[in-house]
Amino acid sequence: MEKAQAALKAEIKELLKRRNAVLLAHNYQRDEVQEIADITGDSLGLSREAAKTEADVIVFCGVHFMAESASILSPGKTVLLPREDAGCPMADMITPSDLAAYRSGHPNAVVVTYVNSSAEVKALSDVCCTSGNAVNVVRSIPEGKEIFMVPDRNLAHYVRKVSGRALSWWDGYCPTHERLTVAAVVKAKEAHPEALLIVHPECPPKVVDLADAVLSTSGMHGFCRRSSAKEFIVGTEMGILYRLRKENPGKRFHIASRTLICPNMKLTTLEDVRDSLASMSPVIRVPEEIRLRAKAALDAMLAVPRDAA
Ligand code: 13P
Ligand code: SF4
Secondary structure, eight states: HHHHHHHHHHHHHHHHHHHHHEEEETSSOHHHHHHHOOOOEEEHHHHHHHHSSSSSEEEEESSSHHHHHHHOOOSSEEEOOOTTOOTTTTTTGGGGHHHHHHHOTTTTTTTESSSSOOOOHTTTTTTOOOTHHHHHHHHHHOOTTOEEEEHHHHHHHHHHHHOOOOEHHHHBBHHHHOOOOOOHHHHHHHOTTEEEEEEETTTOHHTTTSSEOOOOOOHHHHHHHHOOOOOEEESSSSHHHHHHHHTTTSSSSSOOTTTTOOOTTOOOOHHHHHHHHHTTBBOOOOHHHHHHHHHHHHHHHTTSSTTTO
């Protein structure tokens, strides 16, 4: 088994070189996929890093909207998503026509769109946000403006709480994070009373209220690295444990609940990566007209100062 996996990894390395490709893995991917990746990271950070490389090809081990973001930021590169069926149920909860209908009823609203969304939905938005910068993005919007956040109700709820701004939102959610209950968190805290609880803002508000820190996946990596605490309960998809444990050997990490598995994030296997590089498919390409408008919303996000008041 180990021998077969080593051979597969060698084959992938060879193909990556031959195709001048960079291999990206989201923090929720299978351990063996993260292990072989050139870059591991969060939803948008990966695409931003890949855009800086000289690679001709980006292999994105993640879900569909992430590969679209890579295509938006790197139009000159070929973007491969080894499993075309790896989607994000939350991103699919709002369609372009849903958002267009909202916009026509609220022409003055500023639409803030989480990067976990389709390129077409981004293209209909004023500004994007990530789980790490959403509070800052909302704070940068002039007081008195109507603000509408899509597609994640839990992220919006958290942003409203921290920023103190009045806002409304689309009723979408991540089915994986939504499964984390207060009862499960209380149980984990009882089992590990010394541990800090860190959660992703996609978790339900009552869970977020119990957390010591609310962080994006890359925020969690930085927080645990810098923290003097030795033990953490982690409220996000369990793939994050792989690198947390590897990079912090003196610290202990407990998943807040065993239900924290995103089936879409677990689809991509090493075989899929190999086959994708061999066949140069499936390719994800955002049409230019949508790409330019979606990029404008991402650029508007990147233009927000880090400490917008
Ligand atoms: P981040 O990695 O941006 O925190 O997003 C979490 C997530 O749910 C991605 O699907
Ligand atoms: Fe989508 Fe949630 Fe899976 Fe992330 S963890 S890809 S938000 S369903």
